[in-house]
Amino acid sequence: MTRTNASANPAAPNPSGQLDAWGWIDYSVPSPFSRWRWHIFVNRFLICLLAIVAPLGAQSEPYACPDTAVTVDAGSPEADQEVCDLVARASTQLASCSLEITRPLTITLADSLSDDCYGQFFCEDDLIKVLSPQALAAAVSDDSIYQALPDDTFFQGILVHELAHAATDDMPCPFESCLLGQEYISYAMMMQSFPDDQRTMLIEERFQRQIYRDEVSLMILAMAPEVFAQKAWLHFSQRPDPCGFIGQIVDGTVLLDTEHF
C-alpha cells in the first residue's frame, strides 16, 4: 500500500511540538526482497493516546514489557504500557497458532519510514519500527481496504503482523530468503486478528471463492499488498487445519517460496 499525500509533510511536528523531543532513529530499508522485513500500518488509537500524554512532554526510557522479551520505547511511560498491552494480546493470538516470540525485541515509533512502509521489522537488530501516530494518520489512502477498520483494530493487526515476522524469521529456508512464507503467515495472522464482521468488510467480492496456492505470490505482494492480504487470509482460512498449515510452513514441511535464479 502506498502512502498518500493527505499530509504534505507527515513528519512535521504536531502543535505540541512533541515529535521534536522523541529523537526517532532513522533507518534506511532496501527493497522488500532483501533480508529486511517490512510492512504497513496506521491508527487513531495511538494518536489519541499521545494527545493525552503530550503535556507530560518527557522522553521515557525504554520499557520492558512484563513477562515478555519485548522492550518498548513509545515516548512516555503511559504509551509504553499501552503498547505492551497490545503486544500481550498479539502474542496470545500468535501462540494460538503455535507462533512463539522467543527473541528479544525492541518496538519503537517513527515519524517516517522508507519505502512507503507503515512499519518494519529489522531482523538483524531485533527491532520493530512503526510510524508515529501523526504520520500514521496521514498514511492510509482513502481507497485502502483498511479504511473500513476501526483504528485500534488496525493497529492491533499491525503489531500482530510485525510480531509474526519476528516469530518466523528463523524458520527453515533452503533458499537465500523465504519471504513469501513469512509474509503469508504475517498477513494471515494480521487478518485473523480482526473481528469477523470487520474482516468481512475487507474482502472484495471478486475474491469470494476458492483461492489457489499460486495466487499468493511475491509478485502480488509487491504490486498489490492489499490483494495479497486478502488472498493470504482466504487461502489460510480455507485450509482444513489453518493453524496446522502455518505450523507446516514454519517447520519446513510446506514450502511456499521457490528459488530465484
Ligand SMILES: [Zn+2]
Ligand atoms: Zn510483512
